[in-house]
Amino acid sequence: MRLKKKTVALLISVLMLAVRMGEAQGLLQNVSSRVHQSLDGTWQIIVDPMETGYYNHSWKPKKNGYFIDEKPKTVSDRVEYDFDTSDELYVPSDWNTQNDKLYYYEGTVWYRKKFITKKEDKKKYHLYFGAINYRSIVYLNGERVGEHVGGFTSFNFDVTDLLKAGQNTVVVKVDNTRDKDGVPTINTDWWNYGGITRSVLLVETPQIFLEDYSVSLSKDKTIEGWVKLNDSSAGKVEISIEGIGKQQVKVKDGKASFKFDKAPKLWSFADPYLYPVTLSFNGETIQDEIGFKYIDVKGKDILLNGESVFLKGISIHEEAPISTGRVTTAEECQILLDWAQELGCNFIRLAHYPHSETMVRMAEKRGFLIWSEIPVYWTINYENESTYQNAENQLAEMIDRDKNRVGIGLWSVANETPVIDARNQFLNKLIKKTREMDPTRLICAALDTHITKNGKKTIDDPLGEYVDVIGINSYCGWYGGTPESCEAWEWASQFEKPMIMSEVGAGALQGLHGEQNERWTEEYQSAVYRYNIEMLKNIDFLRGVSPWILMDFRSPRRPLKRVQNDFNRKGLISEQGIKKEAFFILQDYYNSQPIQLN
Numbered sequence: 259m260r261l262k263k264k265t266v267a268l269l270i271s272v273l274m275l276a277v278r279m280g281e282a283q284g285l286l287q288n289v290s291s292r293v294h295q296s297l298d299g300t301w302q303i304i305v306d307p308m309e310t311g312y313y314n315h316s317w318k319p320k321k322n323g324y325f326i327d328e329k330p331k332t333v334s335d336r337v338e339y340d341f342d343t344s345d346e347l348y349v350p351s352d353w354n355t356q357n358d359k360l361y362y363y364e365g366t367v368w369y370r371k372k373f374i375t376k377k378e379d380k381k382k383y384h385l386y387f388g389a390i391n392y393r394s395i396v397y398l399n400g401e402r403v404g405e406h407v408g409g410f411t412s413f414n415f416d417v418t419d420l421l422k423a424g425q426n427t428v429v430v431k432v433d434n435t436r437d438k439d440g441v442p443t444i445n446t447d448w449w450n451y452g453g454i455t456r457s458v459l460l461v462e463t464p465q466i467f468l469e470d471y472s473v474s475l476s477k478d479k480t481i482e483g484w485v486k487l488n489d490s491s492a493g494k495v496e497i498s499i500e501g502i503g504k505q506q507v508k509v510k511d512g513k514a515s516f517k518f519d520k521a522p523k524l525w526s527f528a529d530p531y532l533y534p535v536t537l538s539f540n541g542e543t544i545q546d547e548i549g550f551k552y553i554d555v556k557g558k559d560i561l562l563n564g565e566s567v568f569l570k571g572i573s574i575h576e577e578a579p580i581s582t583g584r585v586t587t588a589e590e591c592q593i594l595l596d597w598a599q600e601l602g603c604n605f606i607r608l609a610h611y612p613h614s615e616t617m618v619r620m621a622e623k624r625g626f627l628i629w630s631e632i633p634v635y636w637t638i639n640y641e642n643e644s645t646y647q648n649a650e651n652q653l654a655e656m657i658d659r660d661k662n663r664v665g666i667g668l669w670s671v672a673n674e675t676p677v678i679d680a681r682n683q684f685l686n687k688l689i690k691k692t693r694e695m696d697p698t699r700l701i702c703a704a705l706d707t708h709i710t711k712n713g714k715k716t717i718d719d720p721l722g723e724y725v726d727v728i729g730i731n732s733y734c735g736w737y738g739g740t741p742e743s744c745e746a747w748e749w750a751s752q753f754e755k756p757m758i759m760s761e762v763g764a765g766a767l768q769g770l771h772g773e774q775n776e777r778w779t780e781e782y783q784s785a786v787y788r789y790n791i792e793m794l795k796n797i798d799f800l801r802g803v804s805p806w807i808l809m810d811f812r813s814p815r816r817p818l819k820r821v822q823n824d825f826n827r828k829g830l831i832s833e834q835g836i837k838k839e840a841f842f843i844l845q846d847y848y849n850s851q852p853i854q855l856n
């Protein structure tokens with residue numbers, strides 16, 4: 259059989275991606291509850307736009323790249339780098355907002371951290387990364403441990419063999435170069451913050467350990483779940499759910515399922531109850547807090563625990579209040595959620611990529627239902643198999659990490675994607691994968707396409723057939739029409755399904771005032787909100803709203819000096835934390851809404 263050159267190249271790239279993605283071991287569930295050492299703090303860095311630390315002058319990978327962490331031994335030594343005398347960056351954080359010289363930088367930065375640890379026999383050690391944007395290669399004591407692609411999901415490597423008692427050196431090559439075939443692709447409306455943006459941990463487990471588990475509500479409204487070891491061993495896992503019971507689960511071939519025949523109290527907006535759960539195996543004890551709910555759709559309704567709900571939401575980027583840059587602390591998550599609460603929300607859309615585990619855990623504890631999404635955004639390369647594998651891998655990593663988070667109600671597979679065959683197939687495959695991995699949650703996507711039929715905006719995107727909930731991004735009064743014209747917009751749908759208005763909004767510079775027809779003023783933004791709210795009231799299949807967006811966020815698509823200065827100004831709150839007038843208009847709308855529709 260003769261294969262065309264193009265086919266061969268495609269096969270090779272798929273194979274390479276499969277190998278690459280196979281390298282990170284199964285994700286360790288709930289790392290912060292395991293024995294661990296934090297590697298957060300100051301790391302030495304070398305900025306490497308020419309990839310000198312990786313390739314030689316003929317673009318061949320070096321054996322003695324920066325990862326071996328050499329330094330000149332004498333003043334006339336020809337080693338041309340030295341982490342010890344290099345700059346520093348704090349981890350976790352982005353590099354763009356820590357160092358003026360790196361504000362626009364896209365490329366490779368090498369990070370190095372020396373740390374001292376103990377090493378016990380009969381234990382395993384794992385290097386865990388909360389997130390690195392976007393491509394990373396990890397080395398321990400000069401040896402390559404593995405690599406990862408994708409800027410917002412967690413991963414870990416088994417480093418037991420390479421770890422030493424005493425001093426160790428971890429080096430990470432971080433590359434945030436945008437890529438046409440990447441997920442996301444080359445253009446996005448957010449800043450391409452590079453760096454080790456979430457915490458790094460050295461995690462200790464027994465040699466045979468409980469790698470992953472799931473605890474959820476079963477169809478008969480009792481509790482079911484499964485446990486998974488890191489290999490195909492046998493053993494007994496003890497599971498205890500406070501107030502429900504305790505049991506020993508016999509594991510054979512590394513996996514077992516279990517059931518508790520008791521109906522738990524359900525998690526809800528008003529009472530977001532989480533049960534303390536303890537899992538013990540082989541000397542390791544893991545503590546979790548897990549809630550139970552069920553969520554379905556019936557006709558045009560979204561049912562939470564069997565009752566029709568209206569989702570009063572807000573979209574949120576992982577952009578830090580006040581300090582700007584990536585959110586890196588629990589306090590910053592707290593501020594964002596405090597604002598959402600003050601707005602009257604029971605729902606948040608975490609756009610446009612998976613946010614930190616801290617954010618998700620905090621949100622569910624406060625009774626927010628969560629929409630979580632992967633950065634399949636605009637026109638990624640729908641025809642490329644390795645782009646698909648990358649998207650599916652990010653989806654799987656998102657679900658793997660957060661499957662026990664009761665607050666997650668919806669998985670979103672895409673945002674504003676063009677209606678073409680290749681995209682339909684791509685997204686249908688992703689939807690199928692999502693259902694396979696998690697049949698308990700709703701699947702949605704934010705669409706921006708509709709036709710005007712009989713004077714009505716009509717949702718006819720073929721993807722509507724496959725999702726449970728249709729998200730619509732519509733910017734009446736901003737990207738089209740005057741604010742006043744929005745009130746008269748009418749909506750229809752070819753699908754008997756609930757819709758969430760997943761984006762609606764307008765830009766305003768906080769503190770800029772004028773007439774309501776003057777763009778960029780708070781009055782203009784308020785008018786857009788007021789008239790759109792009137793429009794929303796007339797959509798009989800509307801079951802939720804998540805306007806764009808809680809806080810102004812940095813985007814290179816927004817250079818206009820007078821008002822933007824690199825910020826998308828559609829926030830209801832400025833990046834300095836000052837509320838704009840429109841905040842209170844949305845707040846009034848939410849306060850006037852009953853939670854239950856019937």
Ligand code: GCB
Nearest residue numbers: 447673674731761806826828
């Ligand atoms: C959208 C995108 C969002 C943008 C927003 C805007 O439709 O989904 O990522 O930031 O519009 O401000 O244009």
